[in-house]
Amino acid sequence: MLETLNQPPAAASPALVEVVKVTKIYPPDVVALKNVSLSAAKGELVFLTGPSGAGKTTLLKLLCRQEIPTKGLIEIDGNDLNNLSDNDIQKLRQRIGVAYQDFKLLPRLSVFQNIAMPMEVQFKSPGEIRSRVTELLEKLGIREKQHKPAGKLSRGEQQRVAIARAAASSPLLLLADEPTGNLDAATTGLVMALFQELNDNGSTIIIATHDESIYQGSNHRKFELKQGELF
Ligand SMILES: Nc1ncnc2c1ncn2[C@@H]1O[C@H](COP(=O)(O)OP(=O)(O)OP(=O)(O)O)[C@@H](O)[C@H]1O
Numbered sequence: 001m002l003e004t005l006n007q008p009p010a011a012a013s014p015a016l017v018e019v020v021k022v023t024k025i026y027p028p029d030v031v032a033l034k035n036v037s038l039s040a041a042k043g044e045l046v047f048l049t050g051p052s053g054a055g056k057t058t059l060l061k062l063l064c065r066q067e068i069p070t071k072g073l074i075e076i077d078g079n080d081l082n083n084l085s086d087n088d089i090q091k092l093r094q095r096i097g098v099a100y101q102d103f104k105l106l107p108r109l110s111v112f113q114n115i116a117m118p119m120e121v122q123f124k125s126p127g128e129i130r131s132r133v134t135e136l137l138e139k140l141g142i143r144e145k146q147h148k149p150a151g152k153l154s155r156g157e158q159q160r161v162a163i164a165r166a167a168a169s170s171p172l173l174l175l176a177d178e179p180t181g182n183l184d185a186a187t188t189g190l191v192m193a194l195f196q197e198l199n200d201n202g203s204t205i206i207i208a209t210h211d212e213s214i215y216q217g218s219n220h221r222k223f224e225l226k227q228g229e230l231f
């Protein structure tokens, strides 16, 4: 029964993310993921839950090729990550937005510059960049911070900058690692509304979270990890 519930909707489009029997062992012997299989359909939003140390961040790192699986297959948009050239990996990465659990902002650059970065890599015009960054700053309630160095912001503000950067180029796949960990309920609502809007516009989204308030009562599928295994 549970398995049936965890299948993508019958009419769903093909898988955008396919994880097949993936194991990740950090040397020498930390088993972070054990034989994990899951998929997300193109345009789907799914939650990845589980206690601290369950392997959520590890799974997201494998999906953006920041880490390599010890065993198993990962396909993104039909591309087997094991068989892609470095050049193809770079190209694919430009289509994946990642909001890291520890933000990974460039602290001396302004909020605006941090958010603009993925669009600059894609040679978007200055006008397009300005309007998209401004839109995101407004949606996340941090417009007045745009000229401040990112390192001078509160953690909740930095978290929103990391989310805006991940969302900036409306990625094919958005990976959000504990995106509301530092936010109050109202700000969590702003972030979830942004994710829903990106999802409505076609982005596939995976949200790793402990925050029950953001997945309870939602219609989206939820994958639960415990000690590296999917339940
Ligand atoms: N670089 C690493 N080297 C060795 N072990 C690691 C490394 N990164 C993670 N681990 C271990 O792998 C396991 C899974 O960690 P992971 O960060 O994926 O968990 P998580 O579910 O994201 O936890 P949290 O909710 O605290 O963020 C943990 O036992 C962790 O200690």
Ligand SMILES: [Mg+2]
Binding pocket: 056, 057, 058, 101, 177
């Ligand atoms: Mg984590």
